Amino acid sequence: MKILILGASGFIGSDILRRLHNDGHVVTGLARNTVTARRKFPLANWIDGDLARMKGADSWTELVADHEVIVNCAGALQDGLADNLSATQLDAMLALYEACILARGRLIVQISAQTSGTAANLPFLATKRGADEALAASGLPHVIFRPALVIGRNAHGGTALIRALAGLPRVVPLAHAESPVRVVSVNDVASAVSRAVSGHIAPGSDLHLAADETVTLRDLVALHRQWLGLPPAKFLSLSPAIARPVSMLADLAGYLGWRSPLRSTAMAVMSEGVSTQAQTNTLSVATAAETLARHPSAVQDLWFARLYLLKPIVILCLSLFWLLSGLVPLANLEGAASHFLTLLPPSAATALTLATCVLDIGLGVAVLIKRFSRRAMQGMLLLTAFYLLGATVLEPSLWLDPLGPLVKVLPSMVLTLTALATLEER
Incomplete structure (x- = not known):
């Protein structure tokens, strides 16, 4: 039949x-x-x-x-x-x-x-x-x-x-x-x-x-x-x-x-x-x-x-990480923009800082919505690679900083890959 x-x-x-x-x-x-x-x-x-x-x-x-x-x-x-x-x-x-x-x-x-x-x-x-x-x-x-x-x-x-x-x-x-x-x-x-x-x-x-x-x-x-x-x-x-x-x-x-x-x-x-x-x-x-x-x-x-049960915790942590990375620089926009002053004039540096903040916040929100979560995670990996490349060019000394601001980014990429690997529901 x-x-x-x-x-x-x-x-x-x-x-x-x-x-x-x-x-x-x-x-x-x-x-x-x-x-x-x-x-x-x-x-x-x-x-x-x-x-x-x-x-x-x-x-x-x-x-x-x-x-x-x-x-x-x-x-x-x-x-x-x-x-x-x-x-x-x-x-x-x-x-x-x-x-x-x-x-x-x-x-x-x-x-x-x-x-x-x-x-x-x-x-x-x-x-x-x-x-x-x-x-x-x-x-x-x-x-x-x-x-x-x-x-x-x-x-x-x-x-x-x-x-x-x-x-x-x-x-x-x-x-x-x-x-x-x-x-x-x-x-x-x-x-x-x-x-x-x-x-x-x-x-x-x-x-x-x-x-x-x-x-x-x-x-x-x-x-x-x-x-x-x-x-x-x-x-x-x-x-x-x-x-x-x-x-x-x-x-x-x-x-x-x-x-x-x-x-x-x-x-x-x-x-x-x-x-x-x-x-x-x-x-x-x-x-x-x-x-x-x-x-x-x-x-x-x-x-x-x-x-x-770790899967929702991983996704929530990713969201909070990206939301905070976008919101924290807004509290001291001038200080955050100063990292770009070696290549850009102050107005352009501020504009670029604002743009990265908006991107970070957008990805932090998008990863919480199932329909957009995969693309958001892929965007996180791509943007993180861009940030690491940019920081290496602008301030390579950050790799040796005692607080490890760049080194600590690498585990977030692994966390994102883990979330991608477990995203399917069936």
């Missing part, structure tokens, strides 16, 4: 894509940026598409006509610079259903979530629930899956945070440590989708996917720590009030385009745990221990765990 997968480059979507391809289907992935996806998954056809802009049935007409099954793995946790929950998770889906009805039906397999509970009115769950209800009422053949916390060989979002917490040295601070958690392997989610596509799960089914066991969040982090090969650690239970400022900062980062798993939506969901309704699974689902045992960790997993 010809199958269209929405969100095919994501954590869950990429596993489903591989499984359906191995089943012999012709698979097409829809993603906002397919450049990297084409390199990583050449087995599929790829189409660029932003669900937030596909809010009319005409946006889907050709795609629906060319495919027999649509698998929806797309989703976002919270509104921000990079995500619009209402447009992506509800409006685009309503348009898709309309196009499928006009095409006289297509099977839709929906990866949803447990949308009831105290966090049910959060936009993440409310938009998911609205799309599910509209699909159930549409008359289209469909299967809805509601996986618990999805874990696997790779990690993204909440599972990445669990690995990062597991990699902390000696003491692991943890909010909602006793919250109940149920998990499902990403491979088992892909198997469920495969069964739905092949007709082994009846259309109209609405199924929860989770292992039989329920563990606490503390237990799950400890299990990942063991998987990483690290000794047991002491857990420090944090009050939700203490964790709240962290969520506020993560929400702010979200508005700048960074998809942090520490945002308030994730914390609200975790406050009551990640569970499911009564067992309605259609296949055997592996436990967390079984899932991890199938994929022994390697050194790159330990590196990832240790670098994950």
